Amino acid sequence: MNEELGLRERKKRETWHLLMTTALDMFEERGFDNVSVAEVADKAGVSKATVFNYFDTKEDLVVAGAKAHIHEPADLVRDRTPGETPHSVMRDYFLRGLKEREPMSGLSDHPMVLQVQRILRENPALGLRAMEYRRQSASLLAEVLIEEGSSEMTAHLVASQLLHVQHILAQGNIRRVWAGEPLDEIYPDAVASAMHAFQILANGIGDFMRREPDGTIDVAFHHERFSAREQAERALREAAVREAEDGILEKLADPERLASHRSSDVSGGDGH
Template identity: 60%
Template sequence: MNEPLGLRERKKDATRRLLALTAIDLFEERGFDAVSVAEVAETAGVSKKTVFNYFAVKEDLVLGFGKHHIAEPAAVVRGRAPGTTPLEAVRDHLLTALAERQPMAGLSDDPLVLRIRRLVESSPALAVREMHYQEQSRELLARALIEEGASELSARLIAAQLLSVRHVLAGENFRRLSAGATPEELYPEAVANTEHAFAWLRRGFGDLLRRPEEAEEPGKG
């Protein structure tokens, strides 16, 4: 009999996590460039092919934990409520991430998150790959904006500014955490910084691409 889908997926997730944690241990010990995928596989007790079945490139052994965030900004803009702009949707999403101490907001002190961030900052190859994923995120966000009527140039400019601000804010939060502050200590300032940064953007964006309010149903109001 076939295993239930849920069990198979849990086994895959467990293997994926084992490979990633094994790799992170090795990368911390010897450096990202000094460790091969074959060595990760041998240490984890699997074949090199198995590693690549789970991770398309070596860098994903570190960055794979956050790859689901690549499409997130575009999804946030597409799913925003009537009466809101893309800027407001991205800002509100970031404020929620701060309140929930999500890693993407730079306000998580989860030990694994901190280990990953330090590896990325210490490895040019990881930093370049992360930039590649950020570019993918900008492209997806730009497409979502084009769907709503923005020109291609405007969409790329808007996406670049929104995600650059988000990236800078998260980086500042992580820098402060690394210096010894706690998420609870940083949270009020992180919220204030986010509001400040998006207020600056609002001066330039105005009501650009504000989604119309939903029309009232006949007989109501």
């Protein structure tokens, strides 16, 4: 029975991958608006109904990677260990994504990921679908916080901020990858940026851009004491310690889990 289920799941992943790669090639060659789902099905040798069994909409043939991560933030926060906060869990999740060069972090140069980014650049309206998946992910995360006792307003504010910070960080990394910078050169700065961004969430923005009596504006956060590279080096040391101690990160590193998500995660920072 287990072998049969394993074969069935493998077949599903293969079909999913075939449909998406076929669609991406056709969209890039002819333009997203000039290719129908029926044509994708015909090219892949399946029925149109089969395509919709795997992808709810035509747009999902491009941004399905974002859909694969909808439940992940809520699951991570719900399963966090004693002493962990939603903030720290999501910070460590993003740092892990950077280290593993996961598309969700924006720090990926996988050919399919780059192909998706090219299509998105040519068809900005496709980003609306990925945006909707981020909204759904934030809503699910907020539900977890509400279940644990948070007020609705606070839960939705916190969930939205955590996921939007991740999105902004990923987009910054995508721009540098797109410009041709090597991933290993981007990585330290990406870690520093992530630490800085999540530190802003941890400390708040109260004094940022205060207009002083003499007319000057204080543009720096008072807690910034390290250069970007120093922040990155410190963050990497802290991440190594957390990885050894954090059960949540161990779950994220599970080979079977990564294998099941890596094949479907192809939408970079527009997923979470």
